[in-house]
Each structure stands twice: as structure tokens, then as C-alpha cells.
Amino acid sequence: MSEEPDTAPRRRRSWLAILPVALFAALALLFLFRLFAGDPSRIPSALIGRAAPVAELAPLPGLMNAGKPVPGIDAATLKGHLTLVNVWASWCAPCREEHPLLMALSQDPRLRVVGINYKDAPDNARRFLGQYGLPFTAVGVDPNGRAAIDWGVYGVPESFLVAPDGTIAHKFVGPLTEASVKDTLLPLVAKLSAASPAAPRVP
Numbered sequence: 001m002s003e004e005p006d007t008a009p010r011r012r013r014s015w016l017a018i019l020p021v022a023l024f025a026a027l028a029l030l031f032l033f034r035l036f037a038g039d040p041s042r043i044p045s046a047l048i049g050r051a052a053p054v055a056e057l058a059p060l061p062g063l064m065n066a067g068k069p070v071p072g073i074d075a076a077t078l079k080g081h082l083t084l085v086n087v088w089a090s091w092c093a094p095c096r097e098e099h100p101l102l103m104a105l106s107q108d109p110r111l112r113v114v115g116i117n118y119k120d121a122p123d124n125a126r127r128f129l130g131q132y133g134l135p136f137t138a139v140g141v142d143p144n145g146r147a148a149i150d151w152g153v154y155g156v157p158e159s160f161l162v163a164p165d166g167t168i169a170h171k172f173v174g175p176l177t178e179a180s181v182k183d184t185l186l187p188l189v190a191k192l193s194a195a196s197p198a199a200p201r202v203p
Helices: 006-036 093-105 123-132 146-149 178-195
Strands: 083-088 112-118 137-144 158-162 168-172
Touching: 083 093, 083 146, 093 123, 093 178, 112 146, 123 137, 137 146, 158 178, 168 178
Parallel strands: 083 112, 112 137
Antiparallel strands: 083 158, 158 168
16 A cells, blocks of 8 residues: 555656657657658648749849840739749759759740749859859849748749749749659649730740
């Protein structure tokens, strides 16, 4: 009978000792599930189906195309045309990997490609585009990352397909790949292009 008062405290101490281990195991399982669950580019965004964030982003200083300054981004940039918004930086290694795909997509007359330059130095950003090519009809600079937060960006690169009405149709987390372009992006471009009246190509 004298041992009963000690039983409950001992059980509580046992549970308290086990609880951190159990929490760690649960977090580890969640991490592994997210890691191996599938293509990270299919991570849903709360913004899909909603209007793209409206923010005026200044142009990348000194960036020229055919002798003319490349404009920044404003609300009008994202309306009236099917637009791929690519968030990138010169210091981002995966951005280099996907860049040839952006160059190819920039030749698609159904699609306009614009860039948000994320937390970058202007000289480095211009050098990057000079080396790898300029796929963007507009480039807005986001030096402090505030615009990226509004877009719900996890990290660069990320890309958003914006419908002509200004709503976000799809989000690609991580670099674009040949598979994601072929299996997801181009079918969406075909579908949205067919559903929208033809718009003049922006030079």
C-alpha cells in the first residue's frame, strides 16, 4: 500500500521523458514524407486561382534589350497576356540549370516570360543575363524579398503561370525541368491560350 503514492509521479516522469523523443520522431517522419512524397514542383499554393500580388517593382538598372531599357513590373504587366513569372537570382545555382528552358519558352508566341530578381546585386544580375541570355520581357528587382513574400515564395527559383485575367494558374517550386515543362506547363499554356482571346505579342 505504501508504494502506490509513488506510482503516478513515476509514470508522469516517464511520459515527460518520452514526449520529446516522440515529437522528434513525428517531425522526422513528416520531413521524410515531404521529401519523398513526389515532385516538389507540385506543392500547392494558397494563391492559385487568386489574383497575382500587385506590386510595382523597379527595373533592373542598366538592363537593355535591343538598345532599349527593359521595364520593371507593375499590375499591367500581369494582365492581358499569359505570363510566366520567374523568381531568380544570379547566386542561385538551380537558376542556371533552368535558364535554357526559360530561353526556349521565351520564343513561344503564346507566352510572355518576366522575371523577379530576388535579393541580388544589380551588376551580378546583369552579368548573369549577359552570360546566359535574356528570356524576360520585363525584370523587376526585389532587393529585400518583400515581393517574394507576397508571392508565397519558398526559395529561388520558383515560377508562376499567370492567366490573362491576372490570376495565378499554377506554381512551380524549384527549377523548371524538361519534364515539368512538357507534362505540366505546356499543357496549361495550350489550355489557357485556347480559352482566352488572342492578345498581341509583347516585344
